[in-house]
Amino acid sequence: MLITFKTKAYANITMFGEVGRRMLEMMDFGTLVPGAIREEDVPRALANLQNALALIPEQEAPTVQADEDQPFVSLHTRAVPLLELLRAAIADETYVSWECDLNKRSYGIRKEAANLTITGERLPGNQ
DSSP states (O other): OEEEEEETTEEEEEEEHHHHHHHHHHHTSOOOSSEEEOGGGHHHHHHHHHHHHHTSOTTOOOSSOOOTTSOOOOHHHHHHHHHHHHHHHHHHTOOEEEEEEOOHHHHOOOTTTOOOEETTEEOTTOO
16 A cells, blocks of 8 residues: 655645555554545644654654665654645645555556555545
């Protein structure tokens, strides 16, 4: 699963599901996907994320054995684009939203065959 963060003020940011959910936890706005943060709450989300990152060592050891071909990327590094997105949303006084990105090429899922439910609502096209 991929999670895409969106705002009118910045380019979309897509993260792997586990990393995206961790960012949501650190922002303290729940982990439900899809979701949104009202424009007046975005500064608090940014502060929460910055504070949570400050508590994590810069080179936090991976919780899962990393692929030998892929270098370890810290949460601090992974958070940079999201931090910039939040700052842009604050400057533009707009909301931030996120959604699940089920790319059928990445996951081999045929839209018409998938019968997925997220937070109790059927996805478009899965009636």
